Amino acid sequence: MEGVIANSNGKIWVFIDVAVQMEILMNTDQQLSLKLHHQDLGTDFIAIFVYAKCDAVESELFDIGFKGSPFTWWNGISAGDCIFKRLDREVVNQQFQNLFSNIEVEHLSRTGSDHTPLLLTCGDGNVTFSKPFRFLNFWTNHESFKELILQNWSSEVVGSSYLNFS
Structure with missing residues (x-):
């Protein structure tokens, strides 16, 4: 299915709008890092999805x-x-x-x-x-x-x- 990505063990699922192109930067059991390009805005940004307990960091x-x-x-x-x-x-x-x-x-x-x-x-x-x-x-x-x-x-x-x- 276009616009859907799951990490290597299937614990993280990301559904992306059709106006956004994605490039996988990292795909592990605990993390999925994507470079996203919003076509309408002409802007790139990085999204990191983590499957783990995260302690508060400054x-x-x-x-x-x-x-x-x-x-x-x-x-x-x-x-x-x-x-x-x-x-x-x-x-x-x-x-x-x-x-x-x-x-x-x-x-x-x-x-x-x-x-x-x-x-x-x-x-x-x-x-x-x-x-x-x-x-x-x-x-x-x-x-x-x-x-x-x-x-x-x-x-x-x-x-x-x-x-x-x-």
Whole structure:
């Protein structure tokens, strides 16, 4: 399958968007290092995926948080000795954060492993949600309706007046 790579023992799986070309720099049982080229941005970056316990090291990497379940690992025991932990995380440096203004990590549903897959989405942050305006006739019966409309129509607009309606 194009856009999918697994490390040598199949413990690390990476799914890459079609706009990204990848080159394998290192592939071991514990690590998968990729050089990624984002075609739309014309930018190269290195991504390193590690399957191991990582101690905190002094670095310029930032945990970018997540949405979804707070846990990424389960010990597989459903009784009293059940343990859930957040072992897996995405960390990025400042340059990566500057490259993508909208970075999001989602903890997906765990299937076939004791670890939860992580989905890293990088976007330009220009996502807008359009909420259509709906006029409701009962507003005209409100005692301050006419005054409010006159006040807003006569106020000074800074910038494009069309922006006030979006």
